[in-house]
Amino acid sequence: MARPKTYDREEAIRNACEAFWEHGYQALGVRELETLTGLSKTAIRSEFGGKEGLYLEALALYSDAAISSVLAPLKEGGMSQIIDFLEGLVDQGSITSSPWGCLVVNTGIENARIQSDKLHAATQSYWDALESHFAQALDNACARHEIAPDTDTAALAKGLVTAVMGVHAKNRSARAQTGGHALVALMVTYLDSLRTV
Amino acid sequence: MARPKTYDREEAIRNACEAFWEHGYQALGVRELETLTGLSKTAIRSEFGGKEGLYLEALALYSDAAISSVLAPLKEGGMSQIIDFLEGLVDQGSITSSPWGCLVVNTGIENARIQSDKLHAATQSYWDALESHFAQALDNACARHEIAPDTDTAALAKGLVTAVMGVHAKNRSARAQTGGHALVALMVTYLDSLRTV
DNA sequence: ATTATATCAATACAAGTGTATTTTTATTGC
DNA sequence: GCAATAAAAATACACTTGTATTGATATAAT
CATH class of the missing domain: 1.10.10.60 (Homeodomain-like)
Structure with a gap:
């Protein structure tokens, strides 16, 4: 042996x-x-x-852990789960908030030059997963009449993903896990405004 | 000689x-x-x-060029100038849109480790400039009754800056100068919703 | 033409890179 | 105890890094 x-x-x-x-x-x-x-x-x-x-x-x-833990609630969730996720990005106690930002965001920016196929595939699949989870939750919200039935959930999901990238970028730049709080607050306000009263 | x-x-x-x-x-x-x-x-x-x-x-x-050209209209501008700026981030013809993202965003993420004081000062002052230009334009919009007088312009300006970072990060990750269009559209929609009808 | 000056080009250098190779070490079945 | 196995430690290697140094080169005043 x-x-x-x-x-x-x-x-x-x-x-x-x-x-x-x-x-x-x-x-x-x-x-x-x-x-x-x-x-x-x-x-x-x-x-x-x-x-x-x-x-x-x-x-x-990193990717698997995020998908199986913090993204999981979005599958069956609606507007509140989306908001919870966003607020977790800048919450002291959350595992998705970090002064180092996000490994996938950092990778996408730092290694844009390398263009390693494997690397690109890894980051791309993560953003795709996030987007489809957002879209699912938004579709759920539509079905449950939380938001208007004609909401463009696909476009909204794409926009949310990019906002998440911004929060992470800000967190890292500011070396503070709450750095991106202003954008989170803004997005939450916007999402709330979509709710059917 | x-x-x-x-x-x-x-x-x-x-x-x-x-x-x-x-x-x-x-x-x-x-x-x-x-x-x-x-x-x-x-x-x-x-x-x-x-x-x-x-x-x-x-x-x-990079910083000086941006401040003296694309940020300048914000000083005396209002909501439309903010929207123009945002749309420029993902417009093919604009100088602020690039498949390489933004030099300042890239610097903040890539060089978070170095913590060179000069580097930090350079990036920080750029974001401060962007934020204060946003705030100025929003205050102008308030004064001109384009938006509600009790709007929290300071918080909104902060959120906009982080959104801009997200658009740039997405542009670079996607190697496409229109990569962040969905977030721009979302922010524009939101800003429009703030307008007093 | 000569000289002074500041640039460019080429070379040299020490340190660090990721990787490869060799040697030592810790384990288990015999 | 001994041999077999595979990991760890140590060393070596070719290459690149940013910088430093040396010698050639192009200008203009003298």
């Missing part, structure tokens, strides 16, 4: 996710990554396919 | 601005910067203070 691994795979990916989230991809070297994740250079290479492979795993974890 | 410079200073900074805008700061090496700007390594170092110095010049140019 072989020497046992000294790391827990999932915990290592979680650590990598946080590390990339905070520092960005390019600015984080493999050697520093070792200490932050508890992985050895050897493990990073053989187990994850090097720095980029680990980054993709981190992105996948 | 000495050998004349082979470059035009302003043109070089313009080129540097475009280069950093497209490729980002970290991903752009000095050697590639030479060919893109027409500057020699020697000039980059002695005339601009190296790569970071040139970056700061590029940021200043």
Whole structure:
């Protein structure tokens, strides 16, 4: 039998996710990554396919975690769930609010040059998931007569996604997890105005 | 008398601005910067203070150009000028719309780690300028009875700035200068709804 | 023409990059 | 205890990074 691994795979990916989230991809070297994740250079290479492979795993974890937790309520939810999600982006206690912004937003901006197909696919699928969850919740709201039946839910969902990106960008720029609160308040006001009284 | 410079200073900074805008700061090496700007390594170092110095010049140019051109109409303007500005962010013909997003947004996200005081000051002052221009136009709109007198113009201005960041982030992520159109449409709808009929 | 000056071009440099390779170490079945 | 296995640690490697230095070059006043 072989020497046992000294790391827990999932915990290592979680650590990598946080590390990339905070520092960005390019600015984080493999050697520093070792200490932050508890992985050895050897493990990073053989187990994850090097720095980029680990980054993709981190992105996948981030994405899956968001979809299965904070996005889940939108599937059966309506206007209040959308508002809850938005407010979570700038709430101290929420896991979706962070002074580091959002790993997917950061990736989309920092790595626009690379144009790695895998990277683009990963970020794109995340935004698609967010958009379709918004659209679903809005359609639910329509069906439940929370908002007008002729509301353009598809366009509204797209706009919401971009607003979310703005909140994250602001949070990171301001190094404050409540940085984007003004836009959240504005969007909530707008969504409330759509409600059929 | 000495050998004349082979470059035009302003043109070089313009080129540097475009280069950093497209490729980002970290991903752009000095050697590639030479060919893109027409500057020699020697000039980059002695005339601009190296790569970071040139970056700061590029940021200043970007910021000054925006303030003196596209932000200027907001000073005396009202709701229509705000809407014009927003629509310019995703209009093919506009200089504020770009598949590369916005240099200041990109800087705020990519260089969150560095925390260079100069860098932070440069980006912060840009967002402050945008916010105060929005606030001014909104106050004008109040004074002209375009919107309700009790409108919280300060909060609204803050929200608009974050929305602008979102549009730019989306434009860059989508590599399309119209990427953020849905949020622009949404914000315009909202602003229109504030108008006193 | 000579000289002074400031630029450009080429080279050099130390440090850091991600990756590859080698050596050591920890484990289990025999 | 011994061999087999696979991971960790250490080292090495080729490459790039931003910067520094050196030598050639183009101007204009003398």
